[in-house]
Amino acid sequence: MASYQEEFNRSIEDPSGFWGEAAEAITWVKKWDKVLDDSNPPFYRWFTGGELNTCYNAIDRHVEGGRGDQVAIIYDSPVTGVIEKITYREFQDRVAKLAGGLRSLGVNKGDTVVVYMPMIPQALEAMMACARLGAVHSVVFGGFAPKELAIRIDDAKPKAIISASCGIEGAKVLPYMPLLDKAIELAEHKPEAVVMYQRPQVEAEMTEGRDHDYAELQANAEPAECVTVAATDPLYILYTSGTTGIPKGIVRDNGGHAVAMAWTMKNVYNVEPGDVYWAASDVGWVVGHSYIVYAPLIYGCTTIVFEGKPVGTPDAGVFWRVISDHGVKVLFTAPTAFRAIKREDSKGELFKKYDLGDFEALYLAGERTDPDTYHWASDLLQRPVIDHWWQTETAWSIAGNCRGIELLPIKPGSATKPAPGYDVKILSADNEELGPNEAGVVAVKLPLPPATLPTLWNNDKRFLESYMDPFPGYYFTGDEGYMDEDGYVFIMGRVDDVINVAGHRLSTGAMEEVIATHPDVAECAVIGAADNFKGQLPVGFAVLKAGVERPDEELQAELVQMVREQIGPIAAFKKVAIVPRLPKTRSGKILRGTMRKIADGDKYTAPSTIEDPVALEEIGDALKGIGYPQEA
Numbered sequence: 001m002a003s004y005q006e007e008f009n010r011s012i013e014d015p016s017g018f019w020g021e022a023a024e025a026i027t028w029v030k031k032w033d034k035v036l037d038d039s040n041p042p043f044y045r046w047f048t049g050g051e052l053n054t055c056y057n058a059i060d061r062h063v064e065g066g067r068g069d070q071v072a073i074i075y076d077s078p079v080t081g082v083i084e085k086i087t088y089r090e091f092q093d094r095v096a097k098l099a100g101g102l103r104s105l106g107v108n109k110g111d112t113v114v115v116y117m118p119m120i121p122q123a124l125e126a127m128m129a130c131a132r133l134g135a136v137h138s139v140v141f142g143g144f145a146p147k148e149l150a151i152r153i154d155d156a157k158p159k160a161i162i163s164a165s166c167g168i169e170g171a172k173v174l175p176y177m178p179l180l181d182k183a184i185e186l187a188e189h190k191p192e193a194v195v196m197y198q199r200p201q202v203e204a205e206m207t208e209g210r211d212h213d214y215a216e217l218q219a220n221a222e223p224a225e226c227v228t229v230a231a232t233d234p235l236y237i238l239y240t241s242g243t244t245g246i247p248k249g250i251v252r253d254n255g256g257h258a259v260a261m262a263w264t265m266k267n268v269y270n271v272e273p274g275d276v277y278w279a280a281s282d283v284g285w286v287v288g289h290s291y292i293v294y295a296p297l298i299y300g301c302t303t304i305v306f307e308g309k310p311v312g313t314p315d316a317g318v319f320w321r322v323i324s325d326h327g328v329k330v331l332f333t334a335p336t337a338f339r340a341i342k343r344e345d346s347k348g349e350l351f352k353k354y355d356l357g358d359f360e361a362l363y364l365a366g367e368r369t370d371p372d373t374y375h376w377a378s379d380l381l382q383r384p385v386i387d388h389w390w391q392t393e394t395a396w397s398i399a400g401n402c403r404g405i406e407l408l409p410i411k412p413g414s415a416t417k418p419a420p421g422y423d424v425k426i427l428s429a430d431n432e433e434l435g436p437n438e439a440g441v442v443a444v445k446l447p448l449p450p451a452t453l454p455t456l457w458n459n460d461k462r463f464l465e466s467y468m469d470p471f472p473g474y475y476f477t478g479d480e481g482y483m484d485e486d487g488y489v490f491i492m493g494r495v496d497d498v499i500n501v502a503g504h505r506l507s508t509g510a511m512e513e514v515i516a517t518h519p520d521v522a523e524c525a526v527i528g529a530a531d532n533f534k535g536q537l538p539v540g541f542a543v544l545k546a547g548v549e550r551p552d553e554e555l556q557a558e559l560v561q562m563v564r565e566q567i568g569p570i571a572a573f574k575k576v577a578i579v580p581r582l583p584k585t586r587s588g589k590i591l592r593g594t595m596r597k598i599a600d601g602d603k604y605t606a607p608s609t610i611e612d613p614v615a616l617e618e619i620g621d622a623l624k625g626i627g628y629p630q631e632a
């Protein structure tokens with residue numbers, strides 16, 4: 001067996017050989033002409049000339065290959081009390097019929113479809129039905145407000161939207177149809193059809209002529225076959241937060257994605273076909289796309305669709321119950337989920353109640369696993385706890401501990417080493433590669449490996465500006481950090497206005513855009529402040545227009561409500577201070593970085609270009625008033 005270092009070196013020295021070999025795990029209609037097409041850098045493409053269907057690889061070929069009776073999906077929903085097991089054969093039938101139904105509504109190869117669904121098996125059916133037709137899905141997370149959904153509808157221009165009548169968040173039942181109606185009203189682009197899955201908890205009121213009942217459509221349709229697409233055709237668009245209010249439409253291709261997904265199941269997660277694999281995330285995030293849906297199914301595993309929370313559904317033992325009931329081998333979630341469990345059951349009393357015989361390893365991502373959380377989880381589980389670093393842009397880990405190749409010694413606080421395919425470098429501001437333990441911007445030397453973004457949806461220009469232009473020849477990750485003398489990667493945070501709240505990626509710039517529209521606000525800033533539970537939380541600062549004399553509490557409540565209504569509850573925007581001015585340089589740049597340091601209790605020096613140093617003291621006082629910096 002090759003060592004990690006051998007595999008890594010081979011992937012960098014001979015990417016075509018390395019990924020060409022990995023591509024044998026995929027069933028192709030037609031093999032590629034070129035593994036790596038580098039004819040138009042920095043637009044690299046993988047497997048050009050190849051043809052396949054992703055849904056065929058995730059479902060049909062397993063049925064044909066003898067896995068028809070194996071469970072493909074276990075839906076475990078503590079919020080409704082339902083546990084449902086769906087075999088590959090049943091899933092194939094349901095997906096083929098839904099695809100036929102979508103086709104009858106005019107959805108065909110190349111069309112886009114927005115999927116706005118909670119964590120139910122129908123969300124996976126919807127995604128796979130699109131993939132089957134060669135249509136491009138764009139899943140929007142349920143915690144986003146109608147305006148955010150409308151922005152995505154206008155960018156993706158879907159022919160149809162597939163949704164469900166409600167989501168269930170712990171004890172709260174959230175009807176979706178009013179949100180969807182509002183989003184369609186706000187959007188300029190109007191989809192031709194809405195396909196609505198009626199859940200028993202809420203009946204959605206249907207709009208004549210626009211809306212179709214999911215179950216009826218599925219039951220009455222002719223099953224659709226898998227439509228062949230080019231390896232380089234888009235499989236999906238997934239919007240993610242950038243530095244402004246307009247999210248970035250990350251594009252995923254079919255061929256490179258399928259290859260990388262299959263490769264990671266063995267090499268990163270060390271599972272085998274037939275194993276039970278569980279990513280406790282949501283289909284609305286990239287972790288959900290890659291590791292609830294595509295990778296486990298392409299690899300022939302059983303995946304778990306969990307509709308619940310790590311705590312409160314019903315208690316902090318639910319993860320252990322699910323692992324034990326279903327024989328889960330690998331669990332993947334965000335560190336914040338473990339902090340939630342630790343908060344409720346710090347001694348692990350609930351953990352002791354379950355037999356976790358099949359469970360081999362825990363993987364964490366979404367934010368850095370802080371050493372405290374690492375030690376707590378590792379002491380409790382007595383199994384490898386693996387931090388791995390990745391992004392919506394990449395679809396899989398840029399750095400991690402590739403247990404399937406070789407389990408490297410773990411260094412708490414580090415995401416271990418670059419995964420094969422990613423030539424990670426630390427750069428100075430003027431594009432010089434830095435040495436061990438020198439902190440800088442984290443970049444990846446081009447080309448990136450398969451499954452990573454080929455571009456942004458209909459926006460090559462923004463793709464170049466955001467990722468390729470800042471450091472020519474490298475992909476700019478937006479993160480800062482360092483690599484130590486052993487080549488271990490330490491990711492310390494973002495260099496832009498992106499923050500991570502409970503493992504969810506959000507844009508402070510987008511929140512500022514909302515607050516700035518309040519009639520009494522003259523200017524504002526939002527920063528991400530370190531939070532003991534959610535990793536980071538947004539904190540806002542608003543300067544009022546001259547002459548406004550209203551109680552701070554009233555204004556604060558209005559600003560919180562505006563962000564909730566326009567971005568969504570998931571922004572977790574609850575703290576905003578009214579301040580007399582914002583600290584700025586003489587040229588007018590707001591000192592957000594220094595404000596963040598004050599909020600986090602870090603040392604800082606006021607830049608010599610500061611306009612008025614008193615403004616920083618005022619920020620410190622305001623932060624103290626709302627509980628920052630937090631006590632460790």
Ligand code: COA
Pocket residue numbers: 141142143144167169174280281282285287309310311333334336337340365366501502503504568569570571572
């Ligand atoms: N639909 C609608 N609302 C949603 C939602 C959804 N799908 N998901 C979350 N929300 C709401 C929550 O109900 C909450 O609303 P509130 O302000 O009325 O209480 C708000 O958005 C913030 O949600 P969240 O940050 O998730 O906080 P929480 O207190 O509900 O849960 C955790 C905290 C840690 C338990 C939860 O975030 C979690 O399990 N995270 C880890 C797993 C994960 O999803 N990672 C993602 C990438 S791997």
Ligand code: AMP
Pocket residue numbers: 240286364365366367368369387388389390391392393415477478479491492493494500503504505
């Ligand atoms: P997302 O696109 O939502 O997956 O968020 C990606 C961002 O989350 C990265 O750019 C990092 O800032 C952060 N992130 C994700 N995983 C990790 C990790 N394991 N360690 C440190 N930061 C992480």
